[in-house]
Amino acid sequence: MSRFEEAKEKYASIGVDVDKALDTLSKVRISMHCWQGDDVLGFDSDSLTGGIATTGNYPGKATNPDELMADISKAYSLIPGKHKLNLHASYRITDEKVDRDKIEPKHFSAWVDFAKQEGIGLDFNPTLFSHEKASENMTLSHPDKNIRDFWVEHCKASRKIADYFGKELGITALNNIWIPDGTKDVPGDRLTPRARLKESLDEIFTVKYDKQNIADAIEGKVFGIGVESYTVGSHEFYMNYAAKNNLMCLLDTGHYHPTEVVSDKISSMLLFNDQLALHVSRPVRWDSDHVIKLDDELKELAKELVACNALNHVFIGLDFFDASINRIAAWVIGMRNMQKALLLGLLTPNTQLSKMQDERNFTELLATMEELKTLPFGDIWDHFCEMMNVPVGKDWFKIVKEYEKDVLLKR
Template identity: 60%
Template sequence: MTVKERFEDAKVRYAELGVDVDKALEALSNIKLSMHCWQGDDVIGFDQKGPLTGGIQTTGNYPYKATTPEELMADMDKTFSFVPGKHKINLHASYAIFEDGEWADRDALEPKHFKRWAEYAKERGLGVDFNPTYFSHPKSEVATLSSADEEIRQFWIRHGQACIRISEYFAEQTGQTCMMNIWIPDGLKDVPGDRKAPRARLKDSLDQILSIDYDKSKVAIAVESKVFGIGEESYTVGSHEFYMNYAAKNDVMCLIDTGHFHPTENVADKLSSMLLFNDKMALHVSRPVRWDSDHVVIFNDDARDLAQEIVRNGADRFYIGMDYFDASINRISAWTNGMRNFLKALMYAELQPMDKLTRLQNECNFTELMSLQEQLKVMPFGDVWDYYCESKGVALEKDWFADCMEYEKEVLSKRV
């Protein structure tokens, strides 16, 4: 059978459950994922020569990582050729591109330092999301926005303000809202002597960053919590409780990173509660393995649960960024698997008979509810996925990897 024939057969089977497959695919095509640039070069960036710091660690020594803007953009292009739909790119400030020997420290970054990224996005019809980079810098060794050293704290406040202006520039250039996310690595390895004062300084720093005038229709700001990091196991200044309350009080979004919580927490369960009190929220989709390890996203229960909550609560209420990095495997394959797998999870969610599932729950008919949920797991989902990929002009599930390996042979292996 052809892809089209298998798809038509799947449509009939889903229709028997009350699912309009064409409507589901149309909804999926309107969801944008933000592809993170840092998978391509192991979170190194272009503005500093030092090591990766701030509780972040990449593991593995697979060859051929991108080391120049040109290589990184080429690898991103290859990945987008495997990913159905039109999406966004997600940049850190450390990926500034300096021309003709120019260099600017992070508190002096300007839109011109991201002109090539704006051109890259515009040429491809992509949006851009942005992140201040509060790690891998000499002034981030102890603390950033919570620093007791006022000179250092002001440096990082200026960096945050500069990033708002850069985010506004991206929105103006692409015609799409730029989501700017603030995450800091500030914390302590062992038991703190004072938990309150660093958080008070962080609050004041955020207040100063947000005090500048900017167009909120162009820039959507989020703050991101974390339970712990490497070297910050006992205390993080930017806890979930801190940021959730700060976001609610200051009309910004609270970003949920799926790797930033205790291993036994169900991150998907948090979304419906938060959206009762917020119009929108932001996500970083990762796969933690025992800790915030940023493994490549796979099509597992966690991904499906998260996607179902996104769809049930309205996908247009979310900014969805991908956030994983693996230096032990081919990086284009890592990007592609993670992006495609979460799109699969979103498609799986769109193909649920939501009204019927809700009705069964409301009727306390938990016997049929469980049985239907299990039936859905063996529906011909893959046939719909293949058709969606074909309709968007990208490789089928069985084909993209061979093309990826050919790219490694013809392009990546020739890198010094």
């Protein structure tokens, strides 16, 4: 009997259907973020502003669309299943001199061609940072109406592009708005900037699109670099705006107080929303966007998604950028860890655990949850990789190192 078969029997003994778990996991599309590949620079700016920062100078980062696409394709070849790619508006591909308020679907047609070639979907984000009109950490809430209008038009154009992605690829595109707006020190007026932000959002969402093509989300944050004391787009602001306007309030795992955990928020959000959007990163004391590890919170996050039967209702995207390590390895580690966490959730006898809790069998609940930690999950994961025709174990790393030697170090 193979190790997989033995592991499968052990999970069956606690009521878990391994084949069903693997089939479910194979259908989950995770949105891999393009900006890990070039340290968030994009193709229309030379520097980062708006509280965005990367550290490190590992060799071989992508410097043009062809290099970035090649690196993304290499990463996908090492990740089980078919997924999505999350684009920022700053990654448009065009020879035209066009500012962000004038971007059109045609400026992203090369990405659609790439997505069709890879068999993936596309998500989108307007880019409200690294631009002269975002230099003061104020965009949609800026006191200058001309600047606000510029960013409103940018966000409206971005929604049109996301709709184009959905139509072309037949996979719903998440369009997510995040802004860097806020103040470094305690503000003299918290209300007025938020009123301006609300007015800007109202204008952005006046156009209605087919929800089969585009899903709209807005993303809050506790604080950021340069806006340590006041963030206009706070979690409370966006949660209320989203609820009132039938939008998704995207939860970024790095955008909360260090003692908060997003896993605890999922069930509450799903009770009042048909869909949920996530950006998964790993904060180290702050929103530092480290590559995600298979740590306790990631496992708990994934377990909640499975236990809440939310995998068909959630947009899972990754959001980290580390310039101190091989960027392709960062993608592969993060994507595979997200899948491992989901598999652990799918291999959890959630119905039985819920029953123990309802019957107040807390001793058995604790004992069972602890025993789950030593079940042979790794053998199930290795089998999944074999099923998906990707490297098992750490074999993928050898391929990345060869690519680094043959391609990255020659840039």
